[in-house]
Amino acid sequence: MNYLLPAAAALALTATSALAQEVVRMGTEGAYPPYNFINDANEVDGYDIDIGNEVCARAELTCEWVTNDWDSIIPNLVSGNYDTIVAGMSITDERDEVIDFSVPYFPADPSAYASMGEVDVASAVIAAQTGTIQASHVAETGATLVEFATPDEAVAAVRNGEVDAVFADKAFLQPIVDEDADLSFLGEDVVLGDGMGIGMRESDAELKEKIDAALTAMKEDGKMAELLAKWFPEVDPNF
Known part of the structure; x- marks a missing residue:
């Protein structure tokens, strides 16, 4: 993290x-x-x-x-x-x-976007854990950043339609995406740090x-x- x-x-x-x-x-x-x-x-x-x-x-x-x-x-x-x-x-x-x-x-661990549908991450509403380099990266892209205290809350925001996608370490997101047929990765991985x-x-x-x-x-x-x-x-x- x-x-x-x-x-x-x-x-x-x-x-x-x-x-x-x-x-x-x-x-x-x-x-x-x-x-x-x-x-x-x-x-x-x-x-x-x-x-x-x-x-x-x-x-x-x-x-x-x-x-x-x-x-x-x-x-x-x-x-x-x-x-x-x-x-x-x-x-x-x-x-x-x-x-x-x-x-x-x-x-250096790849980060990834995950969502419940196709979205343009450059202009979407993106969830990330507060105080992370993922949150900083989203802010720099021009997308709308919504921060959450925990990564689980950021994923939940995607599922309940509060945001368009979540951005986090891919190793954290991988098992979640694997187990949820409604979630999928978007675009290329992003290496930070x-x-x-x-x-x-x-x-x-x-x-x-x-x-x-x-x-x-x-x-x-x-x-x-x-x-x-x-x-x-x-x-x-x-x-």
Whole structure:
């Protein structure tokens, strides 16, 4: 997922080091499958969770998961409510001005439009999750943007006729389109961002070093490819 922090929301970074604490708190949304979601056992699950758990094991960190609504996920990292964001977050220049990112653990993910009929996305009313790079992209196209707090609400707006189409990560939309004969993809995929990374406070340089080393080792020894094959079999692991 692809949160954009408005300039007015940029907060002062906390000076507390995550590694000075006994537990590194891993922040995620828990509402964006297959990246992250709450499973039937009421536990966080998904590709992000598998990545985060493997990083913690390799970096010898004691970690716990914390869920947070998407629209405040960066401000609450900065203010110290947790120490990382592992939530399908795309690396962008705007975000990088406020927080640091690890090396990517997922390639730049295609976004897609889905609707219940043929529409001209350049002039249509398009739903997107608030504060995402998808929402920003729609606004830049000249289409009418309607933002929703969650991606599920954006999809529901298409189904109930409130908007013409939804624009979101294709990996999120794919199973929804596959299961709903009334929904279909429109036009070409759109690639946004520079891949997905783990977000951290800029003051946590030591934590970033440990996380980068773990992710790099996971890519080199094939563990990242194994997790990609589990959750995203169509994704090329050699990104």
